[in-house]
Amino acid sequence: MKRLGVLTSGGDAPGMNAAIRAVVRKCIYHNVEIFGIRNGYQGLIEGNIEQMDVGSVGDIIQRGGTKLYSARSEEFRTEEGQQKGISQLKRFGIEGLIVIGGDGSFRGAQKLTEKGFPCIGVPGTIDNDIAGTDFTIGFDTALNTIIEAIDKIRDTATSHERTYVVEVMGRNAGDLALWAGLADGAESILIPEKPDDMEEVIARLQRGIERGKKHSIIILAEGVGSGIDYCEKIQQAANLETRVTVLGHIQRGGSPTAQDRVLASRLGAKAVDLLLEGKAGRMVGIQNNKLVDHDINEILNVQHSIDEDMYKLSKELSI
Ligand code: ATP
Numbered sequence: 001m002k003r004l005g006v007l008t009s010g011g012d013a014p015g016m017n018a019a020i021r022a023v024v025r026k027c028i029y030h031n032v033e034i035f036g037i038r039n040g041y042q043g044l045i046e047g048n049i050e051q052m053d054v055g056s057v058g059d060i061i062q063r064g065g066t067k068l069y070s071a072r073s074e075e076f077r078t079e080e081g082q083q084k085g086i087s088q089l090k091r092f093g094i095e096g097l098i099v100i101g102g103d104g105s106f107r108g109a110q111k112l113t114e115k116g117f118p119c120i121g122v123p124g125t126i127d128n129d130i131a132g133t134d135f136t137i138g139f140d141t142a143l144n145t146i147i148e149a150i151d152k153i154r155d156t157a158t159s160h161e162r163t164y165v166v167e168v169m170g171r172n173a174g175d176l177a178l179w180a181g182l183a184d185g186a187e188s189i190l191i192p193e194k195p196d197d198m199e200e201v202i203a204r205l206q207r208g209i210e211r212g213k214k215h216s217i218i219i220l221a222e223g224v225g226s227g228i229d230y231c232e233k234i235q236q237a238a239n240l241e242t243r244v245t246v247l248g249h250i251q252r253g254g255s256p257t258a259q260d261r262v263l264a265s266r267l268g269a270k271a272v273d274l275l276l277e278g279k280a281g282r283m284v285g286i287q288n289n290k291l292v293d294h295d296i297n298e299i300l301n302v303q304h305s306i307d308e309d310m311y312k313l314s315k316e317l318s319i
Contacts, residue, residue, distance in 0.1 A: 001275060003033040005049065005094040007068060009040035009105035012252060013124045013138025014064040015260035019100050021057035022268030023122075028054055030276060035094055039069045040101070041076035041108050044085040049092050061261055064141070064253045070101070082111050089117060096275040098268070100124040100137070103300060106283060110296045118280030120271040121296055124264070126252060129173035131302035132294040133285025137267065139175065140259040142251045146180040149247055150217060154184070157215035160241075163205060163234060165218045167227030167246040174306050176251070177221040182314050187216045189314050190230070192223035193306050202238045204318060209240075216240075266291060 006023045008016050020036070027034035036056070038048040060067050075081035089097065096118045099109040102125035109119035123130045126142035146168050157164045166186075170176045174191020181189035187208060188201045205216050218234070220227050231244035256264070263286060270284045270291045282293040 001032060001095040003035065003093050004096045004098065004272065004275060005035045005037050005089060005092070006098045006100070007037035007040055007044060008066040008070045008124065009099060009101035009108065010070060010072070011102065011125060012064075012066045012070050013126045013136070014141035014252070014254055014256040015137040015264040016066040016100055016124045017057075017060040017063050018256060018261045018264035019122055019124060019137055019268035020067055021061055022265040023098050023272055024052045024057045025054060026269040026272040030272070032272070032276070035092055036068050039071040040073060040105070041081070041085060042071040042073035043069070044088055045073065045075055045081055047088045047091065049088065049094075062255050064255055066100075076108055082108075082115060086112065086115060086117050096120070096280070098122060098271045098275070100268075102127070102136075103130055106130075106296050106300060110281060110300065113281035113296070118275060120274050120279070121283040122267050122271050123283065123285060126176065127170055127173045128175035129170075129304045130283075130285075130299065131304050132283060132287075132292070132299040134287050135263060137260055137264045138252075138256070140263075141254055141257045142169065142176060143179050143183070144257055145251050145254055146176060146247060147183050149245070149250070150180065150184045150186075150219075153245055154215060154217060157217065161214050163216040163218065163238075163240045163242040165220055165227050165231040165234065165242060165244045167220050167222055167230075167244065169247070169251050170221035171223045173304055174221045174223070177219045178306055178310060178314060181219045182310060182317070184217060184219070185318065186219045186314075187318050188218045189311075190218065190220045190224045191306065191311075192221055194311065196224060198233065198237060201234070205234075205238055205240060207319070
């Protein structure tokens with residue numbers, strides 16, 4: 001292959017820029033031309049495509065967001081939209097495509113691969129909800145943002161002797177809530193993978209109060225329900241002064257951590273290697289600190305699961 005393309009799709013994640021940079025520089029290192037596609041699959045359909053050079057990815061490794069922008073594209077879900085995308089890729093002489101995004105973006109990449117256009121997926125999403133990789137790009141940065149926020153909330157929670165419900169991102173996956181809960185010593189962690197047991201949450205709060213605890217933090221993944229509703233429920237059931245903070249999109253932004261920059265650089269470069277080796281329909285990942293690749297179709301059929309031992313530990317430590 002002499003000419004490749006790269007796009008970012010779905011929700012942006014800190015570290016996507018480092019992945020773009022790695023793809024671009026690795027291509028140029030191998031004397032392969034590299035084209036950036038703006039606005040995800042929508043930009044692909046519209047032919048919003050431009051050649052990138054070494055300088056075009058300078059000064060972005062430390063930036064959040066994505067230099068190539070991201071978009072959701074309903075049109076690309078259709079057969080016609082996918083054919084338009086392939087026509088554009090052919091028009092620019094692009095022979096293989098690297099898609100940086102979440103599982104939805106991988107479904108799009110799989111559709112193109114099935115139609116004969118080779119694609120490789122790079123997992124970029126703060127949710128850490130993709131099977132076949134221990135971590136996705138952006139997870140570590142989002143986790144650190146949450147922890148910083150909760151540390152601040154804890155100060156005011158202690159001063160006013162309040163219970164705080166903190167709603168974090170994670171529609172289908174509780175990783176952010178679970179890791180943040182462990183890192184911040186939360187009293188309770190509520191995640192979509194585990195049934196919500198209000199009685200247990202209240203009992204744990206009461207035990208803390210009896211021990212003289214001045215504040216309590218409950219972390220709720222958005223997939224479980226609204227933080228505002230949950231806060232009201234706690235207030236009524238336990239008769240405790242309770243406040244809620246919905247962290248929202250601050251979790252998506254910010255400069256990527258060293259961990260995310262390194263991960264993104266390794267995964268982006270590996271994706272180029274796979275295309276140049278003639279592989280297609282694969283997703284790159286990291287497992288036990290080794291780079292791996294898996295069939296996208298197989299990965300999409302595996303439900304992401306939380307680490308049960310970590311969940312158990314979080315309960316043991318918040319007695
Ligand atoms: P995040 O995890 O941050 O939500 P994502 O990649 O899962 O990221 P989606 O909105 O699900 O985000 O998908 C991104 C884009 O991928 C969609 O807007 C659509 O263009 C394309 N896409 C998703 N599913 C399919 C599909 N089944 N077939 C073709 N394209 C798809």
